[in-house]
Amino acid sequence: MERTQIPETTIHRLPVYLRCLLQAQQDRMPVISSVGIAEMAGTNAAQVRKDLSYLGELGTRGIGYDVEALIEHISKSLGITGLRRVAIVGYGRLGGALKSYTGFSDRGFDIIAVFDADPAKIGTDADGVIIRSTDELETVLAENRVEIVVMATPAGVTQELADRVTGAGIKAILNLAPVRLHVPDGVAVRQVCMSTDLQILSFYLAQDGMK
Amino acid sequence: MERTQIPETTIHRLPVYLRCLLQAQQDRMPVISSVGIAEMAGTNAAQVRKDLSYLGELGTRGIGYDVEALIEHISKSLGITGLRRVAIVGYGRLGGALKSYTGFSDRGFDIIAVFDADPAKIGTDADGVIIRSTDELETVLAENRVEIVVMATPAGVTQELADRVTGAGIKAILNLAPVRLHVPDGVAVRQVCMSTDLQILSFYLAQDGMK
DNA sequence: ACATGTGAAGCTATTCACAGCC
DNA sequence: GGCTGTGAATAGCTTCACATGT
Numbered sequence: 001m002e003r004t005q006i007p008e009t010t011i012h013r014l015p016v017y018l019r020c021l022l023q024a025q026q027d028r029m030p031v032i033s034s035v036g037i038a039e040m041a042g043t044n045a046a047q048v049r050k051d052l053s054y055l056g057e058l059g060t061r062g063i064g065y066d067v068e069a070l071i072e073h074i075s076k077s078l079g080i081t082g083l084r085r086v087a088i089v090g091y092g093r094l095g096g097a098l099k100s101y102t103g104f105s106d107r108g109f110d111i112i113a114v115f116d117a118d119p120a121k122i123g124t125d126a127d128g129v130i131i132r133s134t135d136e137l138e139t140v141l142a143e144n145r146v147e148i149v150v151m152a153t154p155a156g157v158t159q160e161l162a163d164r165v166t167g168a169g170i171k172a173i174l175n176l177a178p179v180r181l182h183v184p185d186g187v188a189v190r191q192v193c194m195s196t197d198l199q200i201l202s203f204y205l206a207q208d209g210m211k
Numbered sequence: 212m213e214r215t216q217i218p219e220t221t222i223h224r225l226p227v228y229l230r231c232l233l234q235a236q237q238d239r240m241p242v243i244s245s246v247g248i249a250e251m252a253g254t255n256a257a258q259v260r261k262d263l264s265y266l267g268e269l270g271t272r273g274i275g276y277d278v279e280a281l282i283e284h285i286s287k288s289l290g291i292t293g294l295r296r297v298a299i300v301g302y303g304r305l306g307g308a309l310k311s312y313t314g315f316s317d318r319g320f321d322i323i324a325v326f327d328a329d330p331a332k333i334g335t336d337a338d339g340v341i342i343r344s345t346d347e348l349e350t351v352l353a354e355n356r357v358e359i360v361v362m363a364t365p366a367g368v369t370q371e372l373a374d375r376v377t378g379a380g381i382k383a384i385l386n387l388a389p390v391r392l393h394v395p396d397g398v399a400v401r402q403v404c405m406s407t408d409l410q411i412l413s414f415y416l417a418q419d420g421m422k
Numbered sequence: 423a424c425a426t427g428t429g430a431a432g433c434t435a436t437t438c439a440c441a442g443c444c
Numbered sequence: 445g446g447c448t449g450t451g452a453a454t455a456g457c458t459t460c461a462c463a464t465g466t
Binding site: 033034035045049050052057058059060061062064065 | 423424425
């Protein structure tokens, strides 16, 4: 299979396009143009066409893109045609909020395991899943064939637990703890840090105020 | 004041550098080199030097960067020398998790108001702050001189509430709802969407599996 | 006529490499 | 000798503009 070198930035926009297309589908639009997608996604038509062209020749000249077919194609590119098996490490307030959030299952992600280190929580129900001990991390991840792990752990223990997660063969981590994770080559990490985002917003406020 | 055109990407890295420097400060390092920062931040030394050069000539040739002074300088650039006044709209599970998260106040953000639409919640205590009705949004934002608003609302009502938030003069929004916000010019928005992040991770898994 | 797909141009960001300073 | 600051070179992304196909 060829090394289709899709730009990083394009990959980041594919989920946005997908959301727009699902909206268009709900609105009963059979076909949509690059201009239409661009308006919904907050970008421009040339960008949309270039991005989609990396996935193949998906449109029809003179007509536009078939909504249904394009949803199918982007979903396939994103590897979410079936359900992706996800585990959450750390069932504190944030982990709990995520587990109960219904938006994930709607988008092809199934949270099938939850871990915590607190003996008082272990064995209790977490919104439909039994909380397992972090001691059992490796075995439970393997048993459930987990593909993606979400780290919702205290900063101090995150790297240590992430090491065990990657050691267990996990290749994708969403890190919600405010620490930079070091992982082996071949492991994808996405970092979510709201403090960072607030600081970036603060920068723009500071800039604005002084002009 | 000059139009110091700091690249967007540099701005995004400043909070990362700041975190590294605070770590170095805790470790009692008086001085750090661009190589040292780069290692902690997960980038390269040239990048660090170029980024920091946008803020001024902050280092000393042959020596490196004074940790204390650099922390001071980056904090000033990020506008977080004092406390930034933040409000959360939507006190569901996610909003609750954010309010109770101590990492914000440590980093210069003070959550001084919380809103919800549910009459059962209004007037009750949310971790030290009384929950206010979204009916009072404009007045309470003004009274408390709120600078940044975090939207932790259901997708369906987010745009409508964001319109009122910007109407009240707020210039910075952190949006946790899975919708693309449309805001007037001059308003900064940061979007956090974990479904999107999971989809990006899924893309890399799909790529990997087929090589 | 209309909308895609795509080379080419233009722009932005990263990396290199070395002069300048401690 | 060591490390910063920075012009120059490189790489990567976005936008343009038009040929191509319906």
